[in-house]
Amino acid sequence: MGLKSKDLLGMKQLTAYEIMEILDTAKTMKLVISSANKKTSHLQGKSVVTLFYENSTRTRLSFELASKYMGSASANISTSGSSVNKGESLLDTARTIDMMGTDIIIMRHNQSGAPHFIAPYLKASVVNAGDGMNEHPTQALLDMLTMYERFDTFEGKKIAICGDIYHSRVVRSNAIGLTKLGAQVSVYGPKTMMPVGIENMGVRIADSVADCVKDADAVMGLRVQLERQQKSLFPSIAEYAKFYAITPEMLALAKPDAFLMHPGPCNHGVELPTAVYDCDQSVINEQVTNGVAVRMAVLYLLMARRNNL
Amino acid sequence: MRLILTNCKVFGNEKADKVFIEDGKIANEFPEDKADRVIDLKGATVTPGLVDMHCHLREPGGEYKETIATGTASAAKGGYTSICPMPNTNPVADNAAVISGILKKAKEADNCRVYPIGAATKGIDGELISEMGLMKEAGIVAVSDDGHPIKNAGIMRKVLEYASDFDLPVLNHCEDKSLSEGAMNEGVVSTSIGIRGIPTAAEDIMIARDIILSEYLDIPVHICHVSTKGGVRMIRDAKARGVKVTCETCPHYFTLTDDMCATYDTNFKMHPPLRTKDHLEAIIEGIKDGTIDAIATDNAPHHADEKVCEFSVALNGILGFETAFALGYTYLVKTGEITLERLIDLMCYGPSNILKLGRGGMNIGDDADLAVFDLDHEFVFEKDKMLSKSRNTPYDGYKLYGETILTVMGGKITYEKLC
Ligand SMILES: [Zn+2]
Numbered sequence: 001m002g003l004k005s006k007d008l009l010g011m012k013q014l015t016a017y018e019i020m021e022i023l024d025t026a027k028t029m030k031l032v033i034s035s036a037n038k039k040t041s042h043l044q045g046k047s048v049v050t051l052f053y054e055n056s057t058r059t060r061l062s063f064e065l066a067s068k069y070m071g072s073a074s075a076n077i078s079t080s081g082s083s084v085n086k087g088e089s090l091l092d093t094a095r096t097i098d099m100m101g102t103d104i105i106i107m108r109h110n111q112s113g114a115p116h117f118i119a120p121y122l123k124a125s126v127v128n129a130g131d132g133m134n135e136h137p138t139q140a141l142l143d144m145l146t147m148y149e150r151f152d153t154f155e156g157k158k159i160a161i162c163g164d165i166y167h168s169r170v171v172r173s174n175a176i177g178l179t180k181l182g183a184q185v186s187v188y189g190p191k192t193m194m195p196v197g198i199e200n201m202g203v204r205i206a207d208s209v210a211d212c213v214k215d216a217d218a219v220m221g222l223r224v225q226l227e228r229q230q231k232s233l234f235p236s237i238a239e240y241a242k243f244y245a246i247t248p249e250m251l252a253l254a255k256p257d258a259f260l261m262h263p264g265p266c267n268h269g270v271e272l273p274t275a276v277y278d279c280d281q282s283v284i285n286e287q288v289t290n291g292v293a294v295r296m297a298v299l300y301l302l303m304a305r306r307n308n309l
Numbered sequence: 310m311r312l313i314l315t316n317c318k319v320f321g322n323e324k325a326d327k328v329f330i331e332d333g334k335i336a337n338e339f340p341e342d343k344a345d346r347v348i349d350l351k352g353a354t355v356t357p358g359l360v361d362m363h364c365h366l367r368e369p370g371g372e373y374k375e376t377i378a379t380g381t382a383s384a385a386k387g388g389y390t391s392i393c394p395m396p397n398t399n400p401v402a403d404n405a406a407v408i409s410g411i412l413k414k415a416k417e418a419d420n421c422r423v424y425p426i427g428a429a430t431k432g433i434d435g436e437l438i439s440e441m442g443l444m445k446e447a448g449i450v451a452v453s454d455d456g457h458p459i460k461n462a463g464i465m466r467k468v469l470e471y472a473s474d475f476d477l478p479v480l481n482h483c484e485d486k487s488l489s490e491g492a493m494n495e496g497v498v499s500t501s502i503g504i505r506g507i508p509t510a511a512e513d514i515m516i517a518r519d520i521i522l523s524e525y526l527d528i529p530v531h532i533c534h535v536s537t538k539g540g541v542r543m544i545r546d547a548k549a550r551g552v553k554v555t556c557e558t559c560p561h562y563f564t565l566t567d568d569m570c571a572t573y574d575t576n577f578k579m580h581p582p583l584r585t586k587d588h589l590e591a592i593i594e595g596i597k598d599g600t601i602d603a604i605a606t607d608n609a610p611h612h613a614d615e616k617v618c619e620f621s622v623a624l625n626g627i628l629g630f631e632t633a634f635a636l637g638y639t640y641l642v643k644t645g646e647i648t649l650e651r652l653i654d655l656m657c658y659g660p661s662n663i664l665k666l667g668r669g670g671m672n673i674g675d676d677a678d679l680a681v682f683d684l685d686h687e688f689v690f691e692k693d694k695m696l697s698k699s700r701n702t703p704y705d706g707y708k709l710y711g712e713t714i715l716t717v718m719g720g721k722i723t724y725e726k727l728c
Pocket of ligand 1: 455456482533534580581
């Protein structure tokens with residue numbers, strides 16, 4: 001029981017077996033969240049620090065609650081901008097936190113590979129809460145938990161992901177995790193937001209939103225950063241909403257029992273019309289609950305590994 | 310000082326097994342008892358001292374990474390007797406005073422002949438041409454804004470024209486910065502690890518522009534550190550129709566590929582970035598068919614603080630002097646791609662000709678600039694034994710052939726492996 005590695009850096013580093021272990025554990029954790037007394041002792045006596053170099057409300061809160069529900073002592077450090085602009089280097093900051101006896105450091109950073117860089121220097125387990133454009137493993141795990149509650153298996157299931165593929169760490173983690181479990185992932189977005197060689201990650205590049213979502217078992221929209229207009233990645237919100245959004249007509253092309261996901265926060269009326277966000281097929285609110293469950297599972301399994309050593 | 314190198318093979322002279330050195334020159338035979346020192350080379354090979362037409366010594370301004378003294382010692386350990394530092398120092402080497410300062414320090418260190426390259430534009434900011442004439446009087450052998458490609462084609466034209474008045478070669482680092490915001494080659498690996506990519510097109514577009522300008526003006530241009538198959542193809546085609554274009558590549562472009570960045574190891578981060586295998590193969594093809602004229606190091610020392618950090622934040626470049634020959638010998642000659650003669654062309658005569666340095670003479674009366682390499686025994690390259698002040702090499706632990714045994718510059722021993 002427990003994860004093989006000291007750290008959770010990404011879906012790249014997890015085996016299919018470990019992913020299923022996390023999802024199964026998360027199902028149990030969900031019972032804790034829905035119970036009247038949200039308290040377990042899984043992390044009793046452990047200390048957890050969240051170190052966020054990027055703004056985030058939901059991911060950070062989700063991790064915080066996850067660790068508190070399991071009885072850990074937790075602290076938060078947040079600093080806007082990257083460590084480069086500060087006097088202290090990322091490694092110095094991380095080492096300092098490590099030397100204070102921290103068991104788990106949960107880090108979000110705007111540089112891809114930042115958690116991979118610090119992890120080997122630390123005794124603490126490092127959990128990647130999003131690194132640049134690389135990965136956001138706990139988001140993928142919560143997405144997969146949401147699917148797992150509806151599928152008996154991932155094998156052969158069709159997952160459609162539409163939006164800004166290039167900048168999305170959510171896409172990378174989902175593509176890696178889902179393909180490891182045998183799902184078929186299709187992606188689509190404006191060509192200005194499609195990274196070179198994404199098909200080598202085992203996903204299919206669709207020709208249009210319609211082609212992407214056709215016969216899908218699950219459909220995922222992605223947040224589009226409105227600032228990207230300034231970089232000439234798309235010309236206007238109106239045009240994006242018209243040609244790249246998941247409209248009710250598009251969603252109707254998916255399987256009848258397909259459901260809609262979004263990592264949030266959503267730009268209503270841009271990537272998803274409000275009618276779609278709130279539709280019966282939307283499981284977006286449930287994803288939020290699953291986020292806490294999956295993070296409880298990850299923290300628990302990382303510490304279970306320690307106890308086994 | 311009279312020196313005799315014995316028990317050696319001599320490059321270009323199959324019959325010889327000794328080299329005599331007197332008053333800094335290669336000399337006629339003299340008796341051993343007249344020598345100050347006789348060195349038994351145990352079968353190693355004496356070649357002309359190597360010439361590096363593209364390196365960074367960091368002084369003035371970057372002495373915490375490297376000084377002219379440590380950088381030239383490192384070069385001597387690589388078998389180099391002549392090296393050309395790029396002008397991106399602080400202050401920029403864009404005027405005669407800075408050039409004179411560099412030459413003074415080089416003279417004091419006396420490890421290598423140092424032939425500085427002056428900035429092509431003032432402050433290497435690509436806007437106003439530099440005082441090339443005055444810098445030439447001070448000792449520069451070429452101009453370049455290396456690392457800061459001249460993006461404005463009109464300025465590049467004026468640089469080529471004005472430099473040709475002083476017979477100064479122009480060396481351009483080709484990279485269209487509007488396409489190259491990234492930190493590694495754009496492709497499967499950059500997408501997989503979420504690092505912004507630099508497309509090969511960024512390099513190819515500027516190579517195409519420079520070839521067009523050179524052809525139109527009938528003025529030579531030299532392309533620095535070519536890393537792409539498109540670049541090799543365009544230069545090959547241009548040469549075939551008589552355009553005066555020359556180019557160099559670096560050992561990392563024929564030994565490493567972009568998949569090595571997958572663990573975010575910053576020792577694989579450089580500009581241009583490491584490319585994919587098909588580009589590496591095209592570079593070797595260009596080396597074999599003569600499209601590529603020189604192998605330069607782009608030796609780029611960086612302090613640990615600038616490399617032990619997040620990948621996108623890390624500075625570009627790796628050390629090159631102490632591994633270049635061994636990498637060329639191991640990956641090009643040992644593998645049968647080229648002969649030792651061709652490797653010496655690429656690492657001595659080629660760059661010497663482009664910059665008109667007149668180096669590499671092996672006849673009686675020529676300057677005794679020599680390198681001695683052990684071509685027969687494998688050695689393990691260890692970064693902790695480097696003479697550079699920095700340690701940013703991806704080759705630590707590599708098993709290579711072609712270890713430097715001895716380097717002689719103007720009859721003076723500048724490096725000697727302690728056996
Ligand atoms: Zn350069």
